[in-house]
Amino acid sequence: MFDWNRSCSYDEQQKRRFHTTARSRLKKLAAELALPPGSYDLRSNKAGIAVSGEVTLHHDRAYIQVGQFGLSSGHGILIRTCKGRKDYTGGPNHFVALTMLDDIPALAAAVRAITGVGRGATIPADRRAA
Template sequence: MFDWNRSCSYDEQQKRRFHTTARSWLKKLAAELALPPGSYIVRSNKAGVAISGEVTLHHDGVYIQFGQFGLSSGHGILIRTCKGRKDYIGGPNHFVALTMLDDIPALAAAVRAITGVGRDAALSADRRAA
């Protein structure tokens, strides 16, 4: 399991692992939400040496960004609605714990509860099998 709380500050190797792992997890989150291919992008901004930077999933209706900006509060995932992928302001900010990345189904449920975006992937698979 990845240690999301281990600082990326002045640690290029940790920052590289943070961004690589985060991008992978966000793609898993998109699959769990059953977001259609092409309806979102995953991008990362490594920023300067003193901070983690951020990794973002930007969908047509939701903006999810995480970094180590909320470690003191235990939060590190920003979730908000948006109106397309050119909307960088979006709706109200909601924060959840960075460690929710270790439980993608729970994170997907939080995204659905906050934004109404995404389908339960298990239900979608059951419907396709029926």
């Protein structure tokens, strides 16, 4: 199992493994959510040597970003709503543990609960378009 909490700072091999593994898990998440091909982008930004960078799944209505920005809190997956793939600020930020990448069904459930996106999702009344 991948060690999500091992720092990528100044460790190019760890950063490469982090990005490769996170990208693979986000592809599995897209499949678990039954996102149609073409309805999302998957991108990777390795950033500088001192940080992990981030891997992002950007759907038409959900923005999911993985990084080591919350190592001290154990949180490293940002989930929020968005209005299209040009919306980079979106709705309120929600964070879950990086280790949820090891349990894709649980991560998919969190994404559905926060964004209303995915197979079997229902959109809460306060998030429906007027």
